[in-house]
Amino acid sequence: xxxxxxxxxxxxxxxxxxxxxxxxxxxxxxxxxxxxxxxxxxxxxxxxxxxxxxxxxxxxxxxxxxxxxxxxxxxxxxxxxxxxxxxxxxxxxxxxxxxxxxxxxxxxx
Amino acid sequence: xxxxxxxxxxxxxxxxxxxxxxxxxxxxxxxxxxxxxxxxxxxxxxxxxxxxxxxxxxxxxxxxxxxxxxxxxxxxxxxxxxxxxxxxxxxxxxxxxxxxxxxxxxxxxxxxxxxxxxxxxxxxxxxxxxxxxxxxxxxxx
Numbered sequence: 207x208x209x210x211x212x213x214x215x216x217x218x219x220x221x222x223x224x225x226x227x228x229x230x231x232x233x234x235x236x237x238x239x240x241x242x243x244x245x246x247x248x249x250x251x252x253x254x255x256x257x258x259x260x261x262x263x264x265x266x267x268x269x270x271x272x273x274x275x276x277x278x279x280x281x282x283x284x285x286x287x288x289x290x291x292x293x294x295x296x297x298x299x300x301x302x303x304x305x306x307x308x309x310x311x312x313x314x315x
Numbered sequence: 316x317x318x319x320x321x322x323x324x325x326x327x328x329x330x331x332x333x334x335x336x337x338x339x340x341x342x343x344x345x346x347x348x349x350x351x352x353x354x355x356x357x358x359x360x361x362x363x364x365x366x367x368x369x370x371x372x373x374x375x376x377x378x379x380x381x382x383x384x385x386x387x388x389x390x391x392x393x394x395x396x397x398x399x400x401x402x403x404x405x406x407x408x409x410x411x412x413x414x415x416x417x418x419x420x421x422x423x424x425x426x427x428x429x430x431x432x433x434x435x436x437x438x439x440x441x442x443x444x445x446x447x448x449x450x451x452x453x454x455x456x
Binding site (some may be wrong): 302 | 335359360367412416419424
């Protein structure tokens with residue numbers, strides 16, 4: 207897994223590549239917690255390079271969503287691969303996350 | 316040739332990093348058995364959910380145990396049998412989460428077994444010779 211973060215002016219962009227599974231989800235969790243520390247109001251999560259996720263990863267997505275909602279912030283996911291979107295659909299996650307086709311759409315949404 | 320089942324077994328220890336061996340094993344299986352590309356990630360997910368439950372909860376902490384994973388392919392049907400000598404646990408009895416709840420009310424976790432049931436066509440459990448045996452069947456076109 208590879209995680210990069212950058213400031214977009216109106217929030218933070220997180221790019222995650224590779225797999226989020228039971229063996230490495232804590233790396234993703236730490237990176238995200240680092241971003242959340244700074245009272246961020248908008249997180250853009252680029253899922254383009256994410257090619258595998260298990261329930262260990264899904265629980266972090268949900269945790270971040272809950273935290274952002276609690277502070278009136280927004281978590282926006284974009285560029286999700288179809289196989290990952292399918293897992294979000296199965297889990298009922300597609301209706302509780304804002305998922306956009308690309309960064310531009312996420313910015314406007 | 317389609318009538319002859321192909322069989323392969325992977326044995327892992329009750330260590331979560333062994334899931335990385337599973338990933339490699341599935342890559343080899345995909346190539347050797349010429350499996351459809353979309354199949355392996357699904358099997359990987361169902362297996363990870365089942366195996367992580369076994370690794371985290373079936374055994375005494377610090378004990379070393381083995382879990383065997385038997386793969387059998389017949390035509391377009393794959394049967395996977397997980398066998399472990401841990402505490403009796405029937406994952407098929409686990410209640411499905413309510414996936415229609417809004418984010419605020421969704422509990423963190425509880426999705427693993429549900430994902431297995433959604434991915435696989437059949438999931439059954441048996442306690443055989445003091446061992447847990449979970450059988451999962453996946454069919455495709």
